Amino acid sequence: RVDGRWRANMASREIEGHFVWRDARPGERIGTLTARFARLVLPRSRLSEVESVLSTSPNQLPGLDIAADELVLGTLPMGSLALTATNGGTAEQPVWNLDRLVITNPSARLEARGQWSFIGTPRGRPGAAAGTSGPAPAGPVSVAPSSNGPDGRSTRLDFELEVLDAGRLLTGLGMKDTVHGGIGSLGGSVHWQGSPVTIDYASLDGGVQLSIGKGEFLKVDPGAAKLIGVLNMQSLPKRLSGDFRDLFGEGFAFDSIEGRVRIDDGVAHSEALRIRGLQAEVTIRGEADLQRETQRLNVEVVPELNAGLASIAFGAMVNPLIGLGSFAAQYVLRKPLQQALAYDVDVTGSWTDPMVSERNRRLLPGRSEASP
Secondary structure (H helix, E strand, O other): OEOOEEEEEEEOOOEEEEEEEEOOOOOOOOOEEEEEEEEEEEOHHHHHHHHHHHOOOHHHOOEEEEEEEEEEEOOEEEEEEEEEEEEEEOOOOEEEEEEEEEEEEOOEEEEEEEEEEOOOOOOOOOOOOOOOOOOOOOOOOOOOOOOOOOOOOEEEEEEEEEEOOHHHHHHHOOOOOOEEEEEEEEEEEEEEEOOOOOOOHHHOEEEEEEEEEEEEEEOOOHHHHOOHHHHOHHHOHHHOOOOOHHHHOOEEEEEEEEEEEEEEOOEEEEEEEEEEEOOEEEEEEEEEEOOOOEEEEEEEEEEOOOOOHHHHHHHHHHOHHHHHHHHHHHHHHHHHHHHHHOEEEEEEEEOOOEEEEEOOOOOOOOOOOOOO
């Protein structure tokens, strides 16, 4: 110990690095732990110990300045870690501030900040509160917590996930062969009652915005990836009187997935989650219960009818009159054909065993029954 600091080096199969403990300075309730690791492995058997430490009162948690070149949680390699946190607030209303959390690996980069406090600080959108209806917020939002947990604790987290390879990310999280490729972002703000260790879905509120491009849903059992199976149109054909198999084949390639989701008391609401693909455009509206793992969704599928453009272009080169005639015919018939082939279905039940029922064929916007 030197000048109120303790230093220790560690070397084992699970940990390689050193840490420094600094005693509390005047005005601080507790000291600060600084650690640098080349490797930090937290086996599944030890995760409960970490949870126990983090479940203590916010005023008992020290300031943190931790960096690890290699972080492994259980059996999941997470990548590099950078974390800074400070203990603030007052003795009556302690607040543990997560100033910065960054996890980086080849498939994604997560950056987050937040608070763990006894008394939540309302920071909602003007004129809105958690649990109210209305359109989802544009981009990350701050959440107005309705109350704290049974012991007065609440957690708020603002996050931004930069997705470099969605398929690889999901594989690393245990959802193999659900998506191939996919680049984009997922960001927002969430709040729940209780500690940051375990999300209390019954009190979860917030808003999330998703933007992913250039990927493909693979043919999977919906149970393997739960709610992701609802987005994968491969799970629908066998439950419908119609047949999407010629449309989607063995996968569903998408150009973009765009949407905003509002979360009220653990129920995620979407006004329009749109998936634009090479074969079709899919629009999903409705809600999903994150605690019960159920859904009430409406899914609209409109086939994309541009597959013949290449042959039309070739025809125009060989015989301009035939080529231009084919192009004009496709242009005139494209939307009526899309309307005739469109599907409108409701998806209910559990994520692992969704129930799908077909509505009437929907009309494209701006069309009527009498339209040519």
